Structure formats: C-alpha cells, structure tokens
Amino acid sequence: MIFNLAQKNSDDEGKADKFLEGVKANSAKAKEHGRAEAIKHYIAMTGADEEEAKAFYEGLRVVCGEAKVILNISQDGLETFFSTKEYDPARESPEMLDKFNAYARKRRQAEQAMGCSGLDFVYASVMLRPEGDHFYGKCAMELRNVGDQAVLLCGDSFRLRNPSRNDYAADPEKVLYAFSDLPDCKASSVILSMQKSDLAGGPAASLARIMDGDDEFGRCEALIFKKVKLANVRKIIVPAGDAASIRQSAIRMGTMLPIVSSENSPQIRSSDASSEPEDIHVKPSAKQRHFSEGDRVMLKPMASHPKALGVIIDTGNGQVTVQWENNFRTVYDWAEALMRLMDAPSESKHDGGMIVYSLPGMDDEAVMALSAVGIDPVTLYSAISCHKPSSKDARGWMDNLIGSMSRLGLEGRMVKGYVPTKDGETAFEPSEWVESRLATGARLIIDCNDGIKVLAGDVDDYVLPDPQPVIEIE
Numbered sequence: 001m002i003f004n005l006a007q008k009n010s011d012d013e014g015k016a017d018k019f020l021e022g023v024k025a026n027s028a029k030a031k032e033h034g035r036a037e038a039i040k041h042y043i044a045m046t047g048a049d050e051e052e053a054k055a056f057y058e059g060l061r062v063v064c065g066e067a068k069v070i071l072n073i074s075q076d077g078l079e080t081f082f083s084t085k086e087y088d089p090a091r092e093s094p095e096m097l098d099k100f101n102a103y104a105r106k107r108r109q110a111e112q113a114m115g116c117s118g119l120d121f122v123y124a125s126v127m128l129r130p131e132g133d134h135f136y137g138k139c140a141m142e143l144r145n146v147g148d149q150a151v152l153l154c155g156d157s158f159r160l161r162n163p164s165r166n167d168y169a170a171d172p173e174k175v176l177y178a179f180s181d182l183p184d185c186k187a188s189s190v191i192l193s194m195q196k197s198d199l200a201g202g203p204a205a206s207l208a209r210i211m212d213g214d215d216e217f218g219r220c221e222a223l224i225f226k227k228v229k230l231a232n233v234r235k236i237i238v239p240a241g242d243a244a245s246i247r248q249s250a251i252r253m254g255t256m257l258p259i260v261s262s263e264n265s266p267q268i269r270s271s272d273a274s275s276e277p278e279d280i281h282v283k284p285s286a287k288q289r290h291f292s293e294g295d296r297v298m299l300k301p302m303a304s305h306p307k308a309l310g311v312i313i314d315t316g317n318g319q320v321t322v323q324w325e326n327n328f329r330t331v332y333d334w335a336e337a338l339m340r341l342m343d344a345p346s347e348s349k350h351d352g353g354m355i356v357y358s359l360p361g362m363d364d365e366a367v368m369a370l371s372a373v374g375i376d377p378v379t380l381y382s383a384i385s386c387h388k389p390s391s392k393d394a395r396g397w398m399d400n401l402i403g404s405m406s407r408l409g410l411e412g413r414m415v416k417g418y419v420p421t422k423d424g425e426t427a428f429e430p431s432e433w434v435e436s437r438l439a440t441g442a443r444l445i446i447d448c449n450d451g452i453k454v455l456a457g458d459v460d461d462y463v464l465p466d467p468q469p470v471i472e473i474e
Contacts, residue, residue, distance in 0.1 A: 016119050016149075016225045023151040027178035034154050034175070034188030045196050056203045057187060063128070063211060064186035069143040069150070069222045070132035071124040075242055078139045082253035087122065087141075087228040090329040096137060101319055101331050106158050113160040114153075114172045122228055126152060126186050126220035128210070129266040130237045138265075139246070140237040141228075147179035149226040154189045156219045156270070167192070179222075189218035193270045219270045230255065237262050291320050291337060296344040300371045309344055342376045365457035369442045375408055381454065383408070388448045398434055401446070405436065410444070412436045418463040419447075428463060435462075 035057060042053040073081065076093035084091070089100060111117040124143060125133045132140035154175045159167045169175045177185040190210060194217055199206045210217055235258040238246050243261035250259060291297075295312045310324040320337040323329050332340060359367070359381045370377045387401040402412040415435045418428040434446040438456070445462050447453040455462075 016116075016121070019116050019119065020149065020151060020225060022115075023176045024178040026173040026176070027181050029173055030154070030175060030177045031181055031184045034177075034184060038188045038191035041192050041194075042199065045194065045199050052203065056206070057191065059203065059207060060190060060210065061183045061187040063207065064190065065183040067126050067128050067182060067186045067220070068130065069124050069146060069224075070127045070130065071122065071141045071143055071228060072132040072134065072136040073139050073141060074137040075139055075238075075246065077137060078141075078236070078238075078246065079249045079253075081141075081230075082250055082255045085230045085255075089122070092137075097331075098317070099136070101317070104331060105333060106161060109161040110157040114157065114176065116223070119225065122224045123157075124222040124224055126182060126222055127216055127266075128186075129216045129264070130260075131262050131264050131266055132237070133216075133268060134265050138239050139242075142234045142237070143224075143228065143232050144234045145232055146222070146224050146226065146228070150179045150222050150224045152177040152179060152182060152185040153221040153223065154185045155192075155221075157221055186218070186220045189220045189270075191218075193218035198269075214264065214266060216266045216268045217270075219268055230257070233257055235260055239263070291315050291341075297322060297341045298344040299340060300342050300376065339374070343378045359454075361452035362454040363456070366444065366454045369438055369440065369444065369456035373409075373439045375410065380405070380408060380410070381452075384446060384448065384452055384454065388452060392449070397448070398432070401434055405434075410436045410438075412446070415462075415464065417465050420461050431462075433462060 038057055039050065039053040042048065042056055043050065046053075048056075071087065073087070074093040074096050077091065077096060080091045081087055090097075092100070108117065111119075125136075127133070130140060130142060154177060155167055155169070159165055159169050159175070160172055162168060163170075194206070198209060198217070236246075236250075237260050240261040240263045243259060247259050250257065291312055293312055293315055296309070297312060298309045308324050308326075310322040310330075312320060313323050313329075314321040318334055320332045320334065320341070321329060322332070322341070359377060362377060362381055367377045370380060383404040384401065387397045387404065389397045398414045402414065405412040412434045413436070414432065416430065416432050419431040421427060421429045431447075431449060433449070436444040436446075438444055442456050443459050443462075445453070445455040445459045447455070447462075
C-alpha cells in the first residue's frame with residue numbers, strides 16, 4: 001500500500017475546481033433568492049412598500065461593494081505567518097486551536113452539507129469593519145487576489161447543518177455565491193440581520209448605522225481554496241497596544257507590510273447566528289486506552305480517500321492529533337479517531353526508496369472489503385494471529401476465532417469444502433476454513449492451514465460443498 005501525495009493533491013485540486021465551478025454556475029440563483037429574502041425582511045420590519053425596499057437594497061449593495069475579505073489571526077499566529085510566509089491554521093496559538101477544535105464537528109457537518117467536505121480551504125470573513133471578527137483573533141489581515149479561488153456564503157456555515165435555526169438553509173445553492181457577487185451576498189446578509197430598531201428612522205438613517213456605527217451587521221464568510229501567502233495580504237490591522245511589538249516582529253522577519261493600529265473591537269450583529277446553541281467544550285479526560293502519543297497510525301483504506309501514514313502527537317482534551325508524513329496535521333475527536341484510524345503495520349524498505357505497508361497473507365481486496373464495512377483489517381489480522389493453530393492436529397481454534405470475529409461484527413462459520421490440489425491426480429482436495437459473508441455481499445475467506453491467508457473478492461478456488469437436498473418424511 002503506497003501513499004501517493006502528488007496524486008492526492010491533484011485529486012483534491014480537481015474536486016475543488018469542480019466545486020468552485022458549480023458555485024459560479026448557480027450564483028445567479030443565490031443572488032435572486034437572497035435579494036428576494038432581504039426585500040421581504042425589510043418590508044416585514046419597516047412596513048414599507050416594495051419600491052422602498054428595493055431602493056434600500058440597491059443602495060446597500062453599493063455600500064457593500066467596499067467590503068473586504070478579512071482573515072483574523074492571533075498575535076502568535078501572525079508572528080508565525082511572518083516567519084513562514086504562508087497561513088496554516090494548524091500553526092495557530094493553543095487558545096485558537098482549542099476554539100477550532102470545539103467547533104470542528106459542526107464545521108464538518110456544514111462542509112458535508114455544502115459539498116466541500118475533505119477539501120483544503122481557509123475560512124475568512126467579508127466585513128465592512130477592517131478589524132474583522134475578533135473571536136478568531138484580534139489581529140486582522142485584509143486579503144487581496146483571492147477571488148479567483150474563493151466562494152462566498154451568505155450567513156455563517158453552521159446555518160446549513162441545524163434545522164432548528166431560524167435561518168436554516170436546506171439548499172446550499174441558495175446561499176453560496178460566486179466571489180464576483182460579493183456586494184449582493186453581503187447586502188443580503190446585512191438586511192437579514194437587522195431588526196426594527198436598526199431600521200428605524202428610514203433608509204438614510206439605517207444606512208448611516210451600517211456605515212458609521214461601531215457594529216458589523218450580518219455574517220458573510222469567504223471560503224478560499226488556495227494557500228494564503230504574504231503576497232495575498234494588503235495590510236494588517238492590530239490592537240493599538242500591540243502595534244509596536246508586531247511592527248518590530250515584522251521588520252525582524254523581513255516583512256514589509258502596512259501595519260495599522262485600531263482600538264475598535266466590532267460586535268457582529270447577527271441574530272440568527274446567536275440562536276445557534278453553543279458547543280459543549282470537551283473537558284480533559286483520562287488518557288485514552290486506544291491511542292497514545294508516539295503511536296504510528298494510518299487511515300483505514302477507503303475508496304473515498306487515499307491511504308496516509310502519520311504519528312499521534314497529542315491525545316489531550318478528548319482529541320487525537322495526528323501529524324502525517326506530509327507534515328499536515330489532523331485533529332479528530334475520540335469517536336471519529338476510532339472510526340478513521342488504525343495501527344500502521346510494520347514497514348519494509350524496497351528499491352527506489354518506497355515504503356510498502358502490508359499484512360502478510362491478507363490481499364488488497366480483503367483490506368478494501370473489510371474497510372468498506374468498517375472492520376479494521378489490522379485488528380482482524382491480530383485476532384487471526386492469536387488463534388492460528390500451532391500444528392495441523394490442533395483443535396478448537398476455528399471456534400475461538402469465530403468468537404473473536406463476532407466481537408468485531410463479523411459472523412463467521414466453519415466450512416468444510418474443497419481447494420485446488422497442489423499435486424496429485426485429482427483437481428481438488430478437501431479442506432477447512434472460516435468464512436464470513438460481508439455486508440457488501442463479498443465472501444471473506446480465512447485459511448490457516450498453511451500460514452495465514454485472508455482473501456476476498458475472487459475466491460473461486462474455495463469451493464463450497466453442494467447443499468444437501470431436503471428430505472421430507474411423510
């Protein structure tokens with residue numbers, strides 16, 4: 001089993017391009033839906049006629065054309081960015097990583113709903129206030145030249161996963177916009193976040209609150225499907241008290257970007273987002289029995305993703321953090337780690353510098369078939385190794401193996417059938433093995449008569465005995 005990083009990156013880029021093209025193709029539908037919802041909300045909040053509501057939308061759309069893509073980051077994360085010249089959320093401060101981890105499950109559910117699960121992208125905010133969203137860091141980087149590989153989301157991504165929310169969106173095509181439609185996306189999110197008091201005094205007063213007030217109305221997210229590098233940053237906005245030290249760090253790292261200080265900390269006014277229940281933070285727990293720091297693990301082979309090898313570097317706070325061979329890191333919660341990860345088999349060097357990982361006697365078809373139904377091939381192989389007979393005269397090992405298989409979710413049975421004869425006059429000879437029918441319909445054969453053989457797929461050499469006719473007694 002070989003991990004091909006170049007192939008993985010190529011496949012991910014292809015999926016990302018397909019997702020971006022799909023959003024662009026459906027952006028007109030999102031614009032029309034967002035505009036209609038915003039106008040309807042304005043009329044409901046103010047009692048105005050449709051003509052005034054449309055005029056307010058168009059005026060706000062012009063204002064929102066000045067909105068910027070803001071990526072918030074902690075001071076520690078910013079100094080790391082100065083050093084590496086590339087943004088990586090995994091290099092954030094421990095405090096920020098705790099926040100990311102607390103919302104990781106919701107993020108995954110939202111990304112599955114959007115259709116971009118498993119793709120590599122960065123979340124940013126579309127803001128009129130340059131300070132951005134301080135929840136994700138008090139330093140803000142105003143980005144540029146990211147629109148060619150970005151899409152926009154009207155509202156926050158969590159609205160796609162929770163049907164109990166007032167702004168729940170069952171159809172992602174109605175809330176995902178092409179980057180070129182930024183003014184419409186932001187305008188819709190602003191109006192839908194405003195209440196009667198925010199719209200009191202007429203359109204002019206309402207626009208003044210949006211443009212000159214201390215708060216930011218409406219959430220709007222940017223999903224950026226490219227690496228954010230130093231060249232993508234137009235300027236950096238930092239808290240006034242930290243500006244001097246951050247400028248010194250930037251100069252020391254050779255980073256010559258405009259660094260602007262600000263004393264503002266805008267609150268994002270989004271009533272719908274506030275109705276999202278808070279996640280329960282995971283409390284530190286006892287050390288995991290299943291995973292320990294330093295363990296070598298690999299992703300369970302699945303048709304949906306390539307195979308990858310890594311090392312567990314942290315098991316604290318109810319999380320399992322894996323650093324992969326390509327130096328990327330993934331954080332799993334305990335339940336998902338049990339589902340996704342398995343112990344890495346021993347490695348053996350081959351010519352050409354490749355490392356091949358294998359379980360002697362278990363063919364690739366068996367690995368794929370077991371993984372497809374959620375059975376860990378390594379765990380099954382370990383059980384077989386424990387029960388493998390020490391001699392041909394050993395008895396009872398099949399029953400013991402079948403008992404261990406049942407605890408893994410496999411229903412095994414002992415079969416007395418026929419296998420090809422290695423030498424002799426007859427084509428087949430009697431043999432015994434353990435067999436299980438997987439949920440996919442595949443036959444799984446476990447033969448320990450001459451070493452360990454675990455086979456699936458093409459197992460025609462293992463011939464089942466003819467079924468005995470039913471004898472009826474009259």
